[in-house]
Amino acid sequence: MSREAALAVAAKWFDAGRLRSILAELVAIPSTSQEEGREPQLRRYLEVGIEPWLRRLGFEVVIHDNPEPGYGPILTAQRIENPANVNVLLYGHGDTVRGLDEQWSAGLEPWALTEREDRWYGRGTADNKGQHAINLLALEAVLEARGGRLGANVKLVIEMAEERGSRGLREFVAAHRALLAADALIASDGPRVQPGVPTIATGTRGTFHFDLVIKLREGGVHSGHWGGLTRDPAVLLAHALASLMDRDGRILVRGWLPAGGVSSDVAEVLAGCELAGGGDSASIDAGWGEPGLTDAEKIYGWNSLIVLAMVSGRPENPVNAVAPDARAHCQIRYTVDSNPTGFEATLRAHLDAHGFGFVGIENASVRMPASRTSPDHPWVRWARASIERTLGKRVQVIPNSSGGLPGDVFVDHLGVPLVWVPHSYSGCQQHGPDEHLLPGPAREGLLAFAGLWWDLGEKPA
Numbered sequence: 007m008s009r010e011a012a013l014a015v016a017a018k019w020f021d022a023g024r025l026r027s028i029l030a031e032l033v034a035i036p037s038t039s040q041e042e043g044r045e046p047q048l049r050r051y052l053e054v055g056i057e058p059w060l061r062r063l064g065f066e067v068v069i070h071d072n073p074e075p076g077y078g079p080i081l082t083a084q085r086i087e088n089p090a091n092v093n094v095l096l097y098g099h100g101d102t103v104r105g106l107d108e109q110w111s112a113g114l115e116p117w118a119l120t121e122r123e124d125r126w127y128g129r130g131t132a133d134n135k136g137q138h139a140i141n142l143l144a145l146e147a148v149l150e151a152r153g154g155r156l157g158a159n160v161k162l163v164i165e166m167a168e169e170r171g172s173r174g175l176r177e178f179v180a181a182h183r184a185l186l187a188a189d190a191l192i193a194s195d196g197p198r199v200q201p202g203v204p205t206i207a208t209g210t211r212g213t214f215h216f217d218l219v220i221k222l223r224e225g226g227v228h229s230g231h232w233g234g235l236t237r238d239p240a241v242l243l244a245h246a247l248a249s250l251m252d253r254d255g256r257i258l259v260r261g262w263l264p265a266g267g268v269s270s271d272v273a274e275v276l277a278g279c280e281l282a283g284g285g286d287s288a289s290i291d292a293g294w295g296e297p298g299l300t301d302a303e304k305i306y307g308w309n310s311l312i313v314l315a316m317v318s319g320r321p322e323n324p325v326n327a328v329a330p331d332a333r334a335h336c337q338i339r340y341t342v343d344s345n346p347t348g349f350e351a352t353l354r355a356h357l358d359a360h361g362f363g364f365v366g367i368e369n370a371s372v373r374m375p376a377s378r379t380s381p382d383h384p385w386v387r388w389a390r391a392s393i394e395r396t397l398g399k400r401v402q403v404i405p406n407s408s409g410g411l412p413g414d415v416f417v418d419h420l421g422v423p424l425v426w427v428p429h430s431y432s433g434c435q436q437h438g439p440d441e442h443l444l445p446g447p448a449r450e451g452l453l454a455f456a457g458l459w460w461d462l463g464e465k466p467a
């Protein structure tokens with residue numbers, strides 16, 4: 007059999023609806039890790055959705071309890087043909103964010119795959135069920151084409167707590183180093199830079215969270231008798247936030263940013279990288295963010311500050327009162343070029359220097375650390391060449407995904423280079439209602455991975 011024949015098997019299966027029907031079964035398991043009472047579904051996803059498939063492909067499978075009580079289980083699997091072979095580690099997560107059932111458009115729902123206008127809707131289609139299903143189906147196609155032999159060893163981790171910050175994964179991987187030892191992590195999550203542009207991300211941005219809090223009194227006081235006399239926490243909080251970022255989205259806490267600006271190797275790999283808008287979900291606003299950077303540099307080579315939520319009083323039930331307090335929950339997305347251990351002290355000094363000594367900082371911590379493999383790493387170059395050969399078009403390499411993933415865990419404990427090959431796009435609404443996967447990029451991803459699996463068995467990287 008030939009490489010072309012393996013790709014043809016993958017294409018035939020996709021066109022016959024095989025990926026879609028596998029994904030429909032996975033989406034129908036409501037495995038959200040963010041809603042109470044769904045714990046049995048987390049285990050069911052692994053036991054019913056994934057394990058039988060892996061066994062059919064010749065994997066040994068174990069489902070482990072999460073070392074952190076109360077968090078979802080972790081599946082490991084391995085398919086060792088010859089200990090001397092190259093070992094590739096796959097990763098995926100089978101948990102999803104909450105369903106947000108009542109917010110989906112008419113006729114759509116989170117826990118059933120619905121095809122409409124060339125989109126596959128359903129919770130987890132993009133994040134992450136569709137992505138690891140693509141990679142496993144591609145493996146199956148190559149095994150079919152090679153008569154059951156791959157020519158490489160494959161290991162797999164599927165966690166069920168990614169949407170709760172991958173709790174327990176770090177301890178788990180540290181405790182199972184030998185089991186998971188591999189030459190490279192090749193896995194999929196997140197968006198391509200544009201729907202039609204195959205992408206390799208060699209790391210992820212990290213996330214740092216903090217609350218800004220103003221507490222002025224125990225309860226609200228009458229807005230007629232006190233408005234104009236006593237300080238308003240909502241207004242003060244708005245000013246404190248405005249001291250962190252100007253009205254054009256430029257971060258004013260300069261100590262949070264990469265000291266030397268966008269590094270030259272990052273700028274080089276991002277040269278010519280164009281981003282697409284998010285379809286109907288969001289627009290790229292010219293003039294928003296750090297002046298002088300390209301759109302790609304803003305999200306792959308720089309840090310972002312986002313106010314995730316803010317509240318004062320009860321917006322759903324306002325009363326005539328000056329509110330007692332105000333709170334904003336904020337997030338910094340940062341690259342490996344900045345050091346988050348200094349973020350809180352830098353913020354404190356900034357607030358004090360701007361007259362906001364009365365604004366408290368609470369719950370400041372890293373949620374997911376940043377990670378990066380050199381975009382010029384031999385494994386990255388190998389994967390890029392393989393995908394370009396399969397798809398006949400240029401692959402865009404980015405130094406890290408704009409979003410977060412627990413890549414740092416695998417770098418720290420297994421020392422593997424990171425090769426993320428995302429199959430989704432930034433308009434997929436993966437954390438809101440109407441999450442969907444585009445069949446076009448999914449088909450390309452299936453072929454790309456069939457090519458990668460085939461090439462792995464031909465000659466080690």
Ligand SMILES: [Zn+2]
Pocket residue numbers: 103133169436437
């Ligand atoms: Zn997610």
